[in-house]
Amino acid sequence: MADTTSTTAAAPLTTADGRSLKAALATAQSRAKRRALFLVLPLFLFIVITFILPIGQMLHRSVKNDGFSANMPAISAWFAENPAGTEPDEAAYAALAADLQAASAAKTIGVVGTRVNYDMPGTRSLFTSSARKSKDFVAPFKESLLAADAKWGDPALWGVMRQVSKTYSGNFFLAAVDLARDADGKIIRAPEDRRIYVSLFVRTFFMAGLITGICLLIAFPVAHLLATLPLRYSNLLMILVLLPFWTSLLVRTTSWIVLLQTQGVINNSLVAGGLLSEENRIQMIYNQTGTIIAMTHILLPFMILPLYSVMRPIPPSYVRAARSLGATSWTAFRRIYLPQTLPGIGAGALLVFILAVGYYITPALVGGASGQLISNLIAFHMQDSLNWSLAAALAAILLGAVLILYWLYDRLVGIDNLKLG
Amino acid sequence: MTAKTGADRFVEFDHVQKSYDGETLVVKDLNLTMPKGEFLTMLGPSGSGKTTCLMMLAGFETATHGEIRLDGQPINMVPPHKRGIGMVFQNYALFPHMTVGENLSFPLEVRGLGKSEREAKIKRALDMVQMGSFINRRPAQLSGGQQQRIALARALVFDPSLVLMDEPLGALDKQLREHMQFEIKHLHESLGITVVYVTHDQGEALTMSDRVAVFNDGRIQQLAPPADLYERPDNSFVAQFIGENNKLPGTVEEISGDKCTVRLDDGEIIDATPVNVSQKGQRTLVSIRPERVEFKPEMMPEGAHTVDATVLEVIYMGDILRVVLRVAGSDDFVMKMRNTLGQTRLAAGQKIKVGWHPQDARALDPI
The missing domain is CATH 3.40.50.300 (P-loop containing nucleotide triphosphate hydrolases)
Structure with a gap:
């Protein structure tokens, strides 16, 4: 054995029967590889179908809206041929009239009107009513259309139509950050009364940050107790921590309503105890306070568990060593204990913040007007206004913000240090 | 003080x-x-x-x-x-x-x-x-x-x-x-x-x-x-905990100052130093370190009592030879011999007599 290896040291290694060692290794491992692939495949497909595809669809929808371009092909073509700022000529009006007739016949004029209405409120009826009269339009179409409704001469309307005629545009993202395009296509701030999204984003991130902070303050001592108490006490405490997980989210939120409402348990007790007069009952729910209290309660376990998993393996000898080396208990905590819990703090904070930013049901139930988060508006655009593209754009911004946060965390703390349990 | x-x-x-x-x-x-x-x-x-x-x-x-x-x-x-x-x-x-x-x-x-x-x-x-x-x-x-x-x-x-x-x-x-x-x-x-x-x-x-x-x-x-x-x-406890130790249970036969004799349970008499015993008739446990056990009469003090022993096993450990003996009915009495050039080689089955200096055998509290 020894002499064969020494003589063939320079040549590629072969197995005993002369096959290439690399090929033999590949054959030997291929079975294991195939089996591994087979085991992972269902999960991979599941993730593609339920996660990657819907998110891709959502991102796609945030930039694509063919409500106008698909149903008004002629005028869309005219916009494409003529640069912005071109005065609409007879050809344009002719195309518009043809499109209106076609859309009216295909009964798609509602879709077109709605699409224009997103960017210029109050125009939906212009399209529907003009479509009804479209059979009567005759050349010259400009006069005919203007006779039907003088608004057709409005340069602003033409500007908006030029914008919406593009199947793909970033206009929904502009709208999501309170911006718009004017008739010339320049980006301007949205009208005062329509600037709601930026302030809502700010409020969402502020409240998510606040909830994360409160969760951390409450969770840290609890997790420390969990990690240091004797087993039988810590088990009991762990059950108390996990108890909310076993209760329906709706039940927990409703119980907060029972507790916090103006005629609720807390207010009643305060009034009965003479601490509060009847007319000064505190408004603790259907506002930001309610959202913060209920969401802190619901998200607390997500902070406690990662903290606990990081604290449990820290032996008490570290703090003892620090004390014996001359550190006060505060210094030992700050310089020795706290830095070692950072991966848990990071993981918990990231988890709670990301969950809080996209939280929907609790703010919807207890948030009132001032406690609404961006997710509630996304739901509104999905369900009520049916402006899915705007909803998608808002969601995409939220997703982007979370990804940036994740990236920042990776840069500052390192994702390898994340410990979730 | x-x-x-x-x-x-x-x-x-x-x-x-x-x-x-x-x-x-x-x-x-x-x-x-x-x-x-x-x-x-x-x-x-x-x-x-x-x-x-x-x-x-x-x-x-x-x-x-x-x-x-x-x-x-x-x-x-x-x-x-x-x-x-x-x-x-x-x-x-x-x-x-x-x-x-x-x-x-x-x-x-x-x-x-x-x-x-x-x-x-x-x-x-x-x-x-x-x-x-x-x-x-x-x-x-x-x-x-x-x-x-x-x-x-x-x-x-x-x-x-x-x-x-x-x-x-x-x-x-x-x-x-x-x-x-x-x-x-x-x-x-x-x-x-x-x-x-x-x-x-x-x-x-x-x-x-x-x-x-x-x-x-x-x-x-x-x-x-x-x-x-x-x-x-x-x-x-200390004798057991520190180092290897032979234990011989018995009864104090005679005691005078810093010397005593102990009658083992099979009737043999050995020399010892009283530590935790003060009077005749007390139960005691005599402890002797294996390296202090002698089998050559010239190494033992004048008039020392000896005990019959049978060699059960000789284990070669390099620097020492470890001899397991049967003494007073127990099979775990150990003697350690230095592996010197002229050392007498013992063989299993051999019958010898072992003894020691009285100060090496300590009559301790019975356990």
């Missing part, structure tokens, strides 16, 4: 008791006085109370009763960080998020030392354990032995006069452990520090200590220099 100076009573345990649950005492009435500069080892099986004593001295446990004094001052109420005691922990407890240099800098920073002074002390401490080039490493990048040295350097860097060590070599392999024993011993000698060392390894205790306190059941069974402990154990 009345004119003891402060240096002779550097560490003092005065009737110290400790209970965790209010029902049982983990430490029962501990009295211990250590002079400055001594290397004292607390030796005992696990659960004997030795670590609890160390933790009370360090300030992590409070004494239920009694007073602990350091340099004459009661320290029961002094928090650990104000005691100024260096400590080496079993698992080293090096701060994992700090480099070696930062670990050593920590005790100096909390004492408010300036940067240049800190650096000088860190360098000196690291050189002391030959780890000067490791200053920028993290503990995780060091081997067990290296971590051990750093832990030692960290406990010494702020010049404490008392250093506690809680089984510091427990996690090292045998060879490294023996090497570190000498290194710690040398550091103790060159720095003139007082060391309280806790271990359950009797070899370690004998090698390193000025005095050893053998703990069992919450009490100090014997507090003596290693040689005394090994050669003159006070009671059966």
Whole structure:
């Protein structure tokens, strides 16, 4: 054995029967590889179908809206041929009239009107009513259309139509950050009364940050107790921590309503105890306070568990060593204990913040007007206004913000240090 | 005893008791006085109370009763960080998020030392354990032995006069452990520090200590220099716990001053030194070290009693020959012979007579 290896040291290694060692290794491992692939495949497909595809669809929808371009092909073509700022000529009006007739016949004029209405409120009826009269339009179409409704001469309307005629545009993202395009296509701030999204984003991130902070303050001592108490006490405490997980989210939120409402348990007790007069009952729910209290309660376990998993393996000898080396208990905590819990703090904070930013049901139930988060508006655009593209754009911004946060965390703390349990 | 100076009573345990649950005492009435500069080892099986004593001295446990004094001052109420005691922990407890240099800098920073002074002390401490080039490493990048040295350097860097060590070599392999024993011993000698060392390894205790306190059941069974402990154990527990030992149960036949004879259970008479027996007729357990057993009549003192023995097995161990004998009905009597050139070779089945100097056979309390 020894002499064969020494003589063939320079040549590629072969197995005993002369096959290439690399090929033999590949054959030997291929079975294991195939089996591994087979085991992972269902999960991979599941993730593609339920996660990657819907998110891709959502991102796609945030930039694509063919409500106008698909149903008004002629005028869309005219916009494409003529640069912005071109005065609409007879050809344009002719195309518009043809499109209106076609859309009216295909009964798609509602879709077109709605699409224009997103960017210029109050125009939906212009399209529907003009479509009804479209059979009567005759050349010259400009006069005919203007006779039907003088608004057709409005340069602003033409500007908006030029914008919406593009199947793909970033206009929904502009709208999501309170911006718009004017008739010339320049980006301007949205009208005062329509600037709601930026302030809502700010409020969402502020409240998510606040909830994360409160969760951390409450969770840290609890997790420390969990990690240091004797087993039988810590088990009991762990059950108390996990108890909310076993209760329906709706039940927990409703119980907060029972507790916090103006005629609720807390207010009643305060009034009965003479601490509060009847007319000064505190408004603790259907506002930001309610959202913060209920969401802190619901998200607390997500902070406690990662903290606990990081604290449990820290032996008490570290703090003892620090004390014996001359550190006060505060210094030992700050310089020795706290830095070692950072991966848990990071993981918990990231988890709670990301969950809080996209939280929907609790703010919807207890948030009132001032406690609404961006997710509630996304739901509104999905369900009520049916402006899915705007909803998608808002969601995409939220997703982007979370990804940036994740990236920042990776840069500052390192994702390898994340410990979730 | 009345004119003891402060240096002779550097560490003092005065009737110290400790209970965790209010029902049982983990430490029962501990009295211990250590002079400055001594290397004292607390030796005992696990659960004997030795670590609890160390933790009370360090300030992590409070004494239920009694007073602990350091340099004459009661320290029961002094928090650990104000005691100024260096400590080496079993698992080293090096701060994992700090480099070696930062670990050593920590005790100096909390004492408010300036940067240049800190650096000088860190360098000196690291050189002391030959780890000067490791200053920028993290503990995780060091081997067990290296971590051990750093832990030692960290406990010494702020010049404490008392250093506690809680089984510091427990996690090292045998060879490294023996090497570190000498290194710690040398550091103790060159720095003139007082060391309280806790271990359950009797070899370690004998090698390193000025005095050893053998703990069992919450009490100090014997507090003596290693040689005394090994050669003159006070009671059966100490005799059993330290080193190998032959036990011969019997009854005191005759006693006069520092000599006695004991009748073994099969009727044979042996010589012994009375330790825990005072009168004729008492039950006793005679303990003899295997290397003090002789089988050549010329090596035994004049008129010594001998006992019949049958060789059961001779085990060749290189430096010694280990002979297992049947003596007085028991099959586990061991004799150790030096493997010298002219040594008589015994064979299994051979019948011999064994004897010993009376001071090597100690009549202890029966167990």
